[in-house]
Amino acid sequence: MPPILTDFSNAYPNVDVEILTGTRRFSLAQREADIAFRTVPFDTADVIQRRLFTLDYGVYIAQEAADPECGDGTGCRLITPSARHFPDIAWLLESFPHARPVLRSNNCIVQGRMCRQGVGIAVLPCVVGNQIPGTRRLELPTSPPGRDVWMGYHRDLRRLERFRAFISTISNHLTDATA
Template sequence: MLSLAQAMEDSALSMERRLAGNHERLEGILRIASADWFAAYVLAPILTELGRLHPAVVPEVIASYRLLDLSRREADVAFRIVPFSEPDIVQRRLMTMPYGLYGSAATVQMVSDDPQSVRLILMNSAQSHFPDVTWLLDRFPHSKRALTSTSRSVQAQICLRGHGVAVLPRALAEGMGGLHRIDLLGQPPGRDVWVGYHQDLRHMDRLRALLEITERMLPNPASPLNVQRI
């Protein structure tokens, strides 16, 4: 009975996706999943342009670090820093996001005078494998942690208040102002940003409109790496 129920649910979800994908009018809700900082500092001007060109389209931004299930239409399209492994997802490496090491003016002086006294603002233990975490720990091997958080926005706010150094996406750190980039120790690794949606939604006009505006407005779009191109 469970397997039959799951098959019925899969069929119902597939029908829902296909009906949504055949919606040819540029109107309605478009559910967009991304990290909060990416939505605020990268997608915000894109969504503004989408609203200007297509005022009947209503973006619904789901700012979450959880990897939402696109097959269940938890979102119509998702932007994230890891490739999609789910079946039937059309995806593309959209851009490479540069990262930098940041601190307040006082923290920058501490880095110059006494690097061991600088405290670190990091991702939490679940994201300790991120390359920027390793990079930061390698450069400050004797420094203590000031804060760990899954939220880059929280890290940036704590960093702004002089509580330590943090590796942050440049779009976030330089978009909020007040933070100083520290290039003395080299450049931390950047991250690829991927965009993906379920193949049943490939004909949804409001989704395609968003993707066209995104590619036009991004500063450094990357060439497609997957078998299907948006």
């Protein structure tokens, strides 16, 4: 998002942008947000949605930690998100069935930093995990499943010029990234 927001802010300096993050799903129908990004599709009437891309995930450990044995995990500890219903977490638990979950957090930066401290193995978005010094991505026979990122907005906003400009900025970045 930072490159998208930078381009948009430079092109439209008089438009204020507010970013809210959290685990709570903001209601587009009740105008709690103009636009939302989620890792699950929207299920509300009057919401226009688009799958933007798939977020790749990898398995990370502290730089100096020994490689765990995939398919076992005996003696290993796991760092997981607070929510356990994501397929990448099920993959982690299946890949290291004898590892013990020791820390849960709803923040992937916290998960990555605890991984760096040697607390355990974490499944992180690659764009996050690859940026955390002191961690390394494990080369395993299979990779955890990615998550699709969805953008949604209430259909009443589709004719607003500044909103269409923002959507266009997002589309331009996605087109450039796949070219």
